[in-house]
Amino acid sequence: xxxxxxxxxxxxxxxxxxxxxxxxxxxxxxxxxxxxxxxxxxxxxxxxxxxxxxxxxxxxxxxxxxxxxxxxxxxxxxxxxxxxxxxxxxxxxxxxxxxxxxxxxxxxxxxxxxxxxxxxxxxxxxxxxxxxxxxxxxxxxxxxxxxxxxxxxxxxxxxxxxxxxxxxxxxxxxxxxxxxxxxxxxxxxxxxxxxxxxxxxxxxxxxxxxxxxxxxxxxxxxxxxxxxxxxxxxxxxxxxxxxxxxxxxxxxxxxxxxxxxxxxxxxxxxxxxxxxxxxxxxxxxxxxxxxxxxxxxxxxxxxxxxxxxxxxxxxxxxxxxxxxxxxxxxxxxxxxxxxxxxxxxxxxxxxxxxxxxxxxxxxxxxxxxxxxxxxxxxxxxxxxxxxxxxxxxxxxxxxxxxxxxxxxxxxxxxxxxxxxxxxxxxxxxxxxxxxxxxxxxxxxxxxxxxxxxxxxxxxxxxxxxxxxxxxxxxxxxxxxxx
Numbered sequence: 001x002x003x004x005x006x007x008x009x010x011x012x013x014x015x016x017x018x019x020x021x022x023x024x025x026x027x028x029x030x031x032x033x034x035x036x037x038x039x040x041x042x043x044x045x046x047x048x049x050x051x052x053x054x055x056x057x058x059x060x061x062x063x064x065x066x067x068x069x070x071x072x073x074x075x076x077x078x079x080x081x082x083x084x085x086x087x088x089x090x091x092x093x094x095x096x097x098x099x100x101x102x103x104x105x106x107x108x109x110x111x112x113x114x115x116x117x118x119x120x121x122x123x124x125x126x127x128x129x130x131x132x133x134x135x136x137x138x139x140x141x142x143x144x145x146x147x148x149x150x151x152x153x154x155x156x157x158x159x160x161x162x163x164x165x166x167x168x169x170x171x172x173x174x175x176x177x178x179x180x181x182x183x184x185x186x187x188x189x190x191x192x193x194x195x196x197x198x199x200x201x202x203x204x205x206x207x208x209x210x211x212x213x214x215x216x217x218x219x220x221x222x223x224x225x226x227x228x229x230x231x232x233x234x235x236x237x238x239x240x241x242x243x244x245x246x247x248x249x250x251x252x253x254x255x256x257x258x259x260x261x262x263x264x265x266x267x268x269x270x271x272x273x274x275x276x277x278x279x280x281x282x283x284x285x286x287x288x289x290x291x292x293x294x295x296x297x298x299x300x301x302x303x304x305x306x307x308x309x310x311x312x313x314x315x316x317x318x319x320x321x322x323x324x325x326x327x328x329x330x331x332x333x334x335x336x337x338x339x340x341x342x343x344x345x346x347x348x349x350x351x352x353x354x355x356x357x358x359x360x361x362x363x364x365x366x367x368x369x370x371x372x373x374x375x376x377x378x379x380x381x382x383x384x385x386x387x388x389x390x391x392x393x394x395x396x397x398x399x400x401x402x403x404x405x406x407x408x409x410x411x412x413x414x415x416x417x418x419x420x421x422x423x424x425x426x427x428x429x430x431x432x433x434x435x436x437x438x439x440x441x442x443x444x445x446x447x448x449x450x451x452x453x454x455x456x457x458x459x460x461x462x463x464x465x466x467x468x469x470x471x472x473x474x475x476x477x478x479x480x481x482x
Contacts, residue, residue, distance in 0.1 A: 001051040008372070009131045009442075012395055014055070021059035028063035029056055032134035033084065036221035038231065039074035040178040040211070041138045044121040049087060050095040057091045064088050073216035075175045078106060108165050113156035114172065120148060130444050139286040139445050141179040143186040146199045149176045171214050174207075181207050182232055184285040189245065194258050194266070196241040196285060204229065204236040233303075246311070246319045252341040256281055263309035263321050263333060265291035265365070268343065270474045275421055277474070279368045288440070288448035291365040293323075293331065293347065296454050305331065305361050328353045329460065331361065341473060346429075348467040349460065356459040362436075363453040363470055367423060370416035372397075372441045375449040378480060379403070379411040379435075385480035388437060400438035405453075411435060413449050414478060422478060423451065428469040431456050 002010050020027055031052070035041040056064070066084045069077055082102045086093050099118075103111045121141075125132060128140045153173050160166045181204065185196035202210065208228065211219070219228040243260030256267035266280035268291075280290030292304045306323035313320040317337040324330055334346040349359045369375055374396065377388040388411075392399060410426035436452035455468055 001048070002055045003051070017055070017059045017061075025060055026063075027056075027059065027061045028065070029061050030065045030067065033066045033068040033080055034074060034077075035132075035134060035136050035138070036069075037135040037137070038178070038228070039069040039071055039219050039221070040175050040216075041136065042075055042121055042141055042175050042179060043132060043136070044118070044125045045132055046083070046095070046099060046118060047122050049083065053087045053091040053095075069218075069221075071216055071218040073171055073174070073211065073214050076172065079103070107168060109159050109161050110156045110165060110169050113152060113159065117149065117152055117156075117172070120152065121145070128444075131442075133442065137287055137443070137445070138179065138182070139184045141183050143183060143197065143199050146176070146180045146183055150180070150199070167214070174211060174214060174216075177202055177207055177210070182237060185237075185241070187282075187284055189281060192245045192247070194243050194245050194261065194281070194284075196238070196261075198237060198239050200239065201236070204232060204234075243308075244311070246314055248317055248319060248335065248337050250317050250337045250339075253337050253343055255335060255337065255343065257319055257321070257335060258284075259309045259311050259321050260307075262292050262304035262307060263323055264304075265335065265345075272341070273421065273474055275370065275474075277367050277421075277423065278365070280366075283445050287443070287445035288366040289368065289445070291363075293333065293361045294364040295326075295360055296362040297360060302364075309333065325359075325361070327357050327360070329357055329359055338471075343472045344469060345472070346467060346469045347455075348465060350465045351460040351462055354462050356461050358457050358459050359455065359466065360457060362455065363468075364450065365452070366448040366450055367413065367415065369439065369441055369447045369449050370421055372444075372447060373415070373417045373419075374441060375439050376414040376419050377411065377437045378414070378478065380409045380479075381407045383409075385478075387480075397442035398438075398440040400436065400450075402434055402436050405432040405435050408432075408435065411451070412475075412478070413437075413451055415449060420477060422475050424473045424475050424479070425451050425453075426471050427453060428471070429467045432468070433457065 003014050004010060035043050068080050079102055083098055086098045087095060103114050107114045124145050125140060153176060156169060160169060180199050180201035183198060185198050188195040217225060219225060220231055243258040246257040248255040252271050254269040255265060258264045258266050264280055265278060266284060268278040269276050278289060278291055283289035294302045295305055305325050309321035309323045312322050320332060320334045322330060322332050330350045330352055332348040336344045338344055351357050374394055378385050379388055410424060412422055412424045415421040432453055433456035434454040438450040440446040440448055453470055460466060
């Protein structure tokens with residue numbers, strides 16, 4: 001509920017509207033009702049609006065702009081429009097009764113299945129105990145939820161009697177088909193292998209053609225239909241994928257690497273502190289939590305430099321992997337557990353071509369924030385430590401900043417409720433151009449704090465090699481406070 005004192009997400013807004021209500025007799029509210037990241041995403045938020053409208057009415061709200069999708073084929077577009085118009089006219093109207101009225105009249109013989117489906121996805125999000133934002137990634141709609149929804153719609157189609165109702169059912173079912181296509185994989189780890197499975201689905205091309213048949217003209221907010229292809233990766237997400245799992249371990253650290261999954265470091269467990277610093281083995285395909293090398297081009301959607309790495313050499317405490325980048329350059333990544341407890345990641349880029357090439361990659365670790373706690377970043381220059389996040393308000397859920405690495409000797413991120421899990425990073429070898437800080441604690445699968453290192457983008461001559469060495473240590477407390 002909007003006025004739930006235990007809701008961290010809503011509490012700040014509720015305090016704001018209380019303050020505004022004390023200053024103004026007439027307030028107008030602009031709210032969002034759909035998912036602007038993708039209008040085909042399922043948004044189970046019908047159960048919150050009765051409370052929201054009542055709270056607004058109790059706090060001098062006389063005008064409303066509930067902004068939804070502007071495509072008639074978007075998820076429950078007609079039902080949402082009907083419900084919000086009714087509640088704006090009379091905030092005391094029974095929202096559930098209004099929805100039942102519309103569902104009965106609009107979906108007719110399949111109305112019971114539509115109600116059952118809405119109840120099912122609402123219960124699923126309640127079980128997840130997470131907030132659905134207006135740019136939600138939809139990762140809660142997992143393999144098992146797709147299976148339940150598919151079974152329900154099979155029964156619904158058996159009950160269809162008219163072409164009009166079938167078309168309306170098709171539009172709702174399209175959102176389930178989107179979830180089947182794009183949902184996070186089911187992850188299984190057994191011995192030295194990790195397996196990813198997604199439910200059966202239409203291909204990306206088949207799904208897009210189906211949307212066009214249903215009259216859908218816009219999927220991604222502000223962008224034309226074709227932007228949808230880029231958003232989903234320009235190809236059908238694989239239904240099945242697996243990788244070997246390299247396990248490095250010593251007395252202080254445990255690290256897992258999946259070479260065939262973009263060379264991802266999926267786990268870093270620090271034994272001395274008994275903390276998980278990377279949770280990709282739990283969250284891979286959901287959102288954040290792994291460590292990859294990413295292409296770094298301003299204004300271009302970032303992604304891993306390669307889909308798979310070749311294993312060159314391994315031991316109990318070290319592994320070397322090789323990837324061929326799209327520009328023909330070769331990247332060797334060596335991950336080593338050092339005797340002093342340091343995790344060292346060396347990236348060596350080589351140009352085997354006959355022309356000069358400019359390397360384009362960066363270190364991209366997504367460390368676990370130890371819950372929905374805002375991290376702190378510090379950097380050391382000329383022996384002095386400077387807080388890089390001092391100006392942030394504690395309630396900010398996501399933030400990022402790019403900084404020149406010139407003069408920075410080392411930097412760190414402090415994690416956890418007390419910011420007492422501290423990862424210290426320094427670099428060696430060829431020059432680093434920039435560092436990038438980013439954190440997001442707004443969603444359970446996005447509790448990440450990045451320590452990104454961007455090498456200088458200068459041409460690499462044919463036959464030339466360039467090597468970057470980055471060291472990571474978990475330390476006890478902030479060195480600036482010692």
